[in-house]
Amino acid sequence: xxxxxxxxxxxxxxxxxxxxxxxxxxxxxxxxxxxxxxxxxxxxxxxxxxxxxxxxxxxxxxxxxxxxxxxxxxxxxxxxxxxxxxxxxxxxxxxxxxxxxxxxxxxxxxxxxxxxxxxxxxxxxxxxxxxxxxxxxxxxxxxxxxxxxxxxxxxxxxxxxxxxxxxxxxxxxxxxxxxxxxxxxxxxxxxxxxxxxxxxxxxxxxxxxxxxxxxxxxxxxxxxxxxxxxxxxxxxxxxxxxxxxxxxxxxxxxxxxxxxxxxxxxxxxxxxxxxxxxxxxxxxxxxxxxxxxxxxxxxxxxxxxxxxxxxxxxxxxxxxxxxxxxxxxxxxxxxxxxxxxxxxxxxxxxxxxxxxxxxxxxxxxxxxxxxxxxxxxxxxxxxxxxxxxxxxxxxxxxxxxxxxxxxxxxxxxxxxxxxxxxxxxxxxxxxxxxxxxxxxxxxxxxxxxxxxxxxxxxxxxxxxxxxxxxxxxxxxxxxxxxxxxxxxxxxxxxxxxxxxxxxxxxxxxxxxxxxxxxxxxxxxxxxxxxxxxxx
Amino acid sequence: xxxxxxxxxxxxxxxxxxxxxxxxxxxxxxxxxxxxxxxxxxxxxxxxxxxxxxxxxxxxxxxxxxxxxxxxxxxxxxxxxxxxxxxxxxxxxxxxxxxxxxxxxxxxxxxxxxxxxxxxxxxxxxxxxxxxxxxxxxxxxxxxxxxxxxxxxxxxxxxxxxxxxxxxxxxxxxxxxxxxxxxxxxxxxxxxxxxxxxxxxxxxxxxxxxxxxxxxxxxxxxxxxxxxxxxxxxxxxxxxxxxxxxxxxxxxxxxxxxxxxxxxxxxxxxxxxxxxxxxx
Numbered sequence: 001x002x003x004x005x006x007x008x009x010x011x012x013x014x015x016x017x018x019x020x021x022x023x024x025x026x027x028x029x030x031x032x033x034x035x036x037x038x039x040x041x042x043x044x045x046x047x048x049x050x051x052x053x054x055x056x057x058x059x060x061x062x063x064x065x066x067x068x069x070x071x072x073x074x075x076x077x078x079x080x081x082x083x084x085x086x087x088x089x090x091x092x093x094x095x096x097x098x099x100x101x102x103x104x105x106x107x108x109x110x111x112x113x114x115x116x117x118x119x120x121x122x123x124x125x126x127x128x129x130x131x132x133x134x135x136x137x138x139x140x141x142x143x144x145x146x147x148x149x150x151x152x153x154x155x156x157x158x159x160x161x162x163x164x165x166x167x168x169x170x171x172x173x174x175x176x177x178x179x180x181x182x183x184x185x186x187x188x189x190x191x192x193x194x195x196x197x198x199x200x201x202x203x204x205x206x207x208x209x210x211x212x213x214x215x216x217x218x219x220x221x222x223x224x225x226x227x228x229x230x231x232x233x234x235x236x237x238x239x240x241x242x243x244x245x246x247x248x249x250x251x252x253x254x255x256x257x258x259x260x261x262x263x264x265x266x267x268x269x270x271x272x273x274x275x276x277x278x279x280x281x282x283x284x285x286x287x288x289x290x291x292x293x294x295x296x297x298x299x300x301x302x303x304x305x306x307x308x309x310x311x312x313x314x315x316x317x318x319x320x321x322x323x324x325x326x327x328x329x330x331x332x333x334x335x336x337x338x339x340x341x342x343x344x345x346x347x348x349x350x351x352x353x354x355x356x357x358x359x360x361x362x363x364x365x366x367x368x369x370x371x372x373x374x375x376x377x378x379x380x381x382x383x384x385x386x387x388x389x390x391x392x393x394x395x396x397x398x399x400x401x402x403x404x405x406x407x408x409x410x411x412x413x414x415x416x417x418x419x420x421x422x423x424x425x426x427x428x429x430x431x432x433x434x435x436x437x438x439x440x441x442x443x444x445x446x447x448x449x450x451x452x453x454x455x456x457x458x459x460x461x462x463x464x465x466x467x468x469x470x471x472x473x474x475x476x477x478x479x480x481x482x483x484x485x486x487x488x489x490x491x492x493x494x495x496x497x498x499x500x501x502x503x504x505x506x507x508x509x510x511x512x513x514x515x516x517x518x519x520x521x522x523x524x525x526x527x528x529x530x531x532x533x534x535x
Numbered sequence: 536x537x538x539x540x541x542x543x544x545x546x547x548x549x550x551x552x553x554x555x556x557x558x559x560x561x562x563x564x565x566x567x568x569x570x571x572x573x574x575x576x577x578x579x580x581x582x583x584x585x586x587x588x589x590x591x592x593x594x595x596x597x598x599x600x601x602x603x604x605x606x607x608x609x610x611x612x613x614x615x616x617x618x619x620x621x622x623x624x625x626x627x628x629x630x631x632x633x634x635x636x637x638x639x640x641x642x643x644x645x646x647x648x649x650x651x652x653x654x655x656x657x658x659x660x661x662x663x664x665x666x667x668x669x670x671x672x673x674x675x676x677x678x679x680x681x682x683x684x685x686x687x688x689x690x691x692x693x694x695x696x697x698x699x700x701x702x703x704x705x706x707x708x709x710x711x712x713x714x715x716x717x718x719x720x721x722x723x724x725x726x727x728x729x730x731x732x733x734x735x736x737x738x739x740x741x742x743x744x745x746x747x748x749x750x751x752x753x754x755x756x757x758x759x760x761x762x763x764x765x766x767x768x769x770x771x772x773x774x775x776x777x778x779x780x781x782x783x784x785x786x787x788x789x790x791x792x793x794x795x796x797x798x799x800x801x802x803x804x805x806x807x808x809x810x811x812x813x814x815x
Contacts, residue, residue: 094808096801200679203657203658384616475570483570499577500730
């Protein structure tokens with residue numbers, strides 16, 4: 001009776017212990033997969049809501065008048081989804097050639113090379129009015145290329161990376177594979193001021209594309225259905241707009257207007273008026289634009305992102321940062337490994353074990369545990385300022401070396417200590433000197449442990465941000481010499497996130513970092529296995 | 536071990552090549568060469584980034600810009616870390632005494648931003664802003680929003696945006712900032728935190744409006760934060776964007792050339808394109 005009760009108790013304990021251990025380990029595994037999975041999914045796919053002054057409806061041909069239209073074309077390598085008329089204006093009128101890149105629109109660091117019709121034909125002046133609007137610019141920028149016919153424009157755009165041009169819609173049959181047609185978003189929303197009135201500190205700022213679709217289908221009768229004021233919604237449409245391609249059923253109770261005057265008076269005199277018109281139809285300063293929120297989905301981490309050279313935070317790729325990271329790792333290892341391993345050999349093999357060594361050991365242990373930002377502070381003051389090395393690669397490499405040195409010394413020390421004493425004694429007994437014993441017997445035996453230490457150090461270097469923030473600067477270029485400011489992956493990731501440059505790019509960079517660490521780990525596992533077999 | 540050494544050797548050789556290549560094209564035809572690290576205000580960062588891009592495309596120089604904040608920019612200029620610094624506030628008396636010189640390159644307003652999805656409020660009076668930032672109003676329902684605690688975000692003390700915001704709001708009202716606000720370290724940090732924190736309110740330079748999709752601006756006393764309203768003086772919170780140097784720059788130096796470019800027509804077009812307000 002007594003025995004069986006205690007046995008049962010033990011059984012119960014066993015079971016609970018097993019359940020708890022199982023549960024906790026399952027939780028750990030779940031958390032690990034959840035984090036990695038989240039980062040990888042966000043790294044590969046993006047899904048975000050973006051606010052524009054333009055609606056999301058695209059057209060390949062923008063009508064200039066009743067019969068004529070214009071088609072915008074670009075070099076086929078550009079990753080354009082669609083573009084607004086305002087962005088086209090920017091591309092055609094950007095005053096500084098070096099800043100006129102496709103970066104903001106396609107993420108590619110390619111100069112925009114706009115081309116126009118030279119002939120002051122009716123067509124050209126109509127497009128010029130569309131692109132230059134009422135702005136004071138009376139001529140194209142000096143770097144704009146002038147051409148005489150559709151054929152010439154297409155040839156130029158097709159053979160020029162970053163080329164941008166336009167042709168009359170009736171010449172569309174000339175378009176070949178070397179150019180792509182850019183879908184243009186030209187429609188904007190304007191409202192009667194009563195719609196955006198501030199009531200109790202609130203006002204309507206934007207509608208989503210879904211809401212706009214239902215407005216156009218006639219499903220929204222009152223602004224309060226879409227978080228607006230209590231006001232009937234009156235829809236007006238510029239007669240140049242034809243949405244039959246984008247929407248299957250458009251509301252029949254729409255007032256179509258064809259003159260600027262009628263649109264203006266509609267907006268001015270109709271409470272709750274919503275006018276969808278073309279960007280160039282009426283002066284945008286007269287009435288405020290109602291913004292449109294559009295959900296954009298797409299691939300995030302692409303091969304191009306990894307391979308292209310960086311150009312600012314929101315354009316180009318990260319290839320230079322990957323190379324910079326590798327160079328940083330190699331340089332710090334070159335500086336730290338010999339020193340660290342030697343120090344460990346001294347501490348284990350040569351030094352007399354006494355208070356001095358104990359203090360040394362405690363010192364390295366403390367240093368190994370100090371947050372890296374303290375090293376960053378030290379590096380900024382000592383290397384950058386006192387030694388005058390400036391913000392750049394040398395200062396940061398030296399500081400990072402100092403940071404990983406204690407870890408390296410400690411792990412190497414443990415590895416050396418783990419070598420059995422009788423190995424050393426055997427070697428010494430055979431007449432080998434102390435140095436020979438260390439070089440030929442102890443170090444080979446300890447090498448898997450030392451390597452593990454080095455790999456841990458690599459891990460810390462890859463993930464280091466605080467030090468680099470203070471000592472490396474943030475240049476976008478490849479490291480060219482030891483004094484150049486640069487970026488590495490972790491720093492780039494931090495800056496992308498903290499400067500709100502782009503969450504998408506931050507996650508894509510994070511994914512690359514994860515894979516880099518994964519590859520390093522796999523490589524070392526292999527190395528260590530080989531080394532163990534060898535020794 | 537031998538293999539590792541071999542790999543290391545190859546990598547070192549590659550590295551030497553890369554660096555030798557870098558030194559090869561160090562000298563440009565313009566006469567300017569080398570690398571320069573500038574730094575300071577986070578508000579001026581986009582301007583410096585664009586000017587750096589233009590300069591690097593035209594001359595063989597390498598430029599970088601760190602953004603630790605206006606005060607750090609001024610002290611960086613004074614201790615020689617940065618040949619050119621930037622501050623989005625005016626210099627203090629002791630900084631001028633130490634030799635710092637400020638040259639305005641543009642004007643900027645400070646916009647109030649809130650979390651777009653959770654905050655329904657689109658307008659605040661200047662008094663309500665003062666009350667929120669001094670801790671008198673702590674719930675959105677007091678200013679027309681949902682019944683939720685206001686998450687107040689403030690900038691660090693090195694920030695010129697903070698001192699400008701402070702001067703035209705809480706300081707003018709004779710009160711102090713609420714002490715338990717979340718402190719963020721840059722304009723970018725501000726908009727990304729406001730964009731990702733429900734019920735958050737913060738402030739940033741005009742150049743950062745719309746940089747984070749999760750934020751929206753709030754008008755102040757029904758006046759929208761835009762260039763027009765700053766120029767005509769109706770918008771309450773604005774300041775100069777200053778480039779900081781140690782004394783006057785020497786003629787013919789790259790630093791002088793750089794600053795002159797910022798003040799040129801082209802430089803001012805860059806300032807305008809970034810949603811700041813050019814001089815004149």
